[in-house]
Amino acid sequence: MAKDLVILAYSGGLDTSCILKWLIQKNYDVVCYMADVGQNEDFKKAREKALGVGAKDVIVEDLRKEFISNYMLPAVQMGLVYENRYYLGTSLARPCITVGLVNAAKKLGAKYISHGATGKGNDQVRFELSAYSLWPEGKVIAPWRLPEFFERFQGRSDLIEFAKQENIPVSATPKEPWSTDENIMHISYESGVLEDPGAIPPSGIFKITRDLKQAEDYPSVIDINFEKGLPVSVRIPSGHEKSLVLTDPLAIVQTLNKLGGQHGVGRIDIVENRFLGLKSRGLYETPAGTILHVAHVDLEAYALDREVLRVKKYLQDKMADFVYNGFWFSPEATYTRKCLELSQETVNGMVTVHIYRGNVTILARKSSASLYNKDLxxxxxxxxxxxxxxxxxxxxxxxxxxxxxxxxxxxx
Known part of the structure; x- marks a missing residue:
């Protein structure tokens, strides 16, 4: 009898590699799905590992442009910031990845999708609500919520022992005492030694932003152009007669990540409210996202009517909650997104930004049409x-x- 097919959201790490083997032992055929959303990952090595463990196939899909154009930049346009501080880097990536997972499941005729998200976190909700919105007839296997799995594997040591028994390669490099989620928009750090909100983060934890003591000694001044609230180009003086002008969304984000990182821009250390009702501590670094958000807020205040701006602020806070809680594809989010997009029809112009020592400062803004009346x-x-x-x-x-x-x- 043919086995049921499962599409597993696979990272190549210990957890999902053990889940892969466990699913195979439960008599499923498993195809691993890996989405490239800009994380620092050796996809070739991860593919070989999954096939070695027993995966029927491994799909690696480059979603970087999709993530930036359809999730990250629209979030800038809508002004999405969860609880006034978090730019939603992980929250925005989950629906993007789920689209790829569901498309793979439909194409291959799978009955299930599976993931390695824990039972206490937000990601299980985000993946599954997105999946059920896109694929109502689909089913989800969430091992970390199944007693037969979590009672057997109660910690990392149990997973390592299982991996050794099943000849699953385990990295010889000691695991950092915290968990990390990375994409082209941000890197997040949580759990482990970070679970104590009163503990100062270990030195060297951040990967893409410099400590302010090591930040660049010279400021960077750039121009960011917006059309209908979306950043469409960035001009960076190059020291030569002609400035560097970027119009490709991927290049814009990559360049601003590098520039912002050199100046230590985009770090936050916060306690946030998870959807399940728990409070958690998270560290985030979002250099490009921070620069773009700051510039957009300034241009928006210049371009929008006062009362529209206030209504828009209410709606963007609601939309940030929808995204954080996993409701990207919900009817309320679709409606709110259309309202927010409508508010951006006149948010067109250029913002000149000064980047230096962890700060993003607005120097000037211009627009061909604005409610600002100099004479008045x-x-x-x-x-x-x-x-x-x-x-x-x-x-x-x-x-x-x-x-x-x-x-x-x-x-x-």
Whole structure:
């Protein structure tokens, strides 16, 4: 009888390699799926490892451009920041990867997809809600939620012992005492020695951003162009007559990651609220994302009506929650995304940014169309504004305050 086919989200690490062997022992055929979203990974070596363990096949798909164009840059456009600090690097990658997983499952006629996300984390929710949105008839095998798996493998030592028994290659390099998730937008660090929020992170933990003491001694000044809220080009003075102009989204992100990293831009150390109700501590470095977000916020304030900006702020906070919690493909997220995109119709122009020693500072902004009226706001000319009108404006707004003062006096 033919075996059921499982598409496994595979990283090449200890956990998913052991899950691969465990699924095979449970009498499944397994095809491993690896998405290249910009992580530092030896995909050839991981492929060979999976085939050696017993995978029927290994799919490696380059999703870097897809991730940047359809997830990262739209997040900049929408202004998505979870709890005012986290730029959602991991959260945005999960629906992107799930699309690839589900497409592979449909193409190969698989019955299941599987992943190595833990039972306490956010990723299990993000993967599975995305999968069920895209593939309602599909099924998910989540080993870390199955008693027969988590009771057998209660920690890394149990996995290592199993790997030795099954001749699964285990890295000779000691594992860092924390977990890492990496893509082209960011790197996150959590768990292990970082679980104590009062503990200072170990020296040298960050991979792509320099400590401020080792940051570049000279500032970088760049111009970022936006069309409908999306960054479309970056101009970087090269020291020669002609500046370096980047228009390819992948090149923009790669270059700003390098530039921001050299200046120590984009590091945060936060305690956040997981969807399951737990608080967790996370360290993140997001150089390109930080630079683009700061520039976009400035241009948006320049271009948008005041009340539209405030409504948009409410919607972007809701959308950030949707993304963090795994609802990228939900009807509420689709609706909110369309509203946010509509708000960006007039967010067009250029922002000049100063990058230095961990800071991203705005120097100037320009736009062919803006609500900024230089004559109207000038202190040197009237510009069509009647100062005497301010008296009535103040009186009307003071009326409520005067009445409250009267009420407060009576209540004492």
């Amino acid at each position: 706001v000038s202190m040197d000319i009237a510009g069509g504004f009647s100062p005497e009108d301010s008296t009535g404006f103040i009186n009307i707004n003071a009326l409520r305050l005067k009445e409250y003062a009267r009420f407060s006096k009576q209540s004492k």
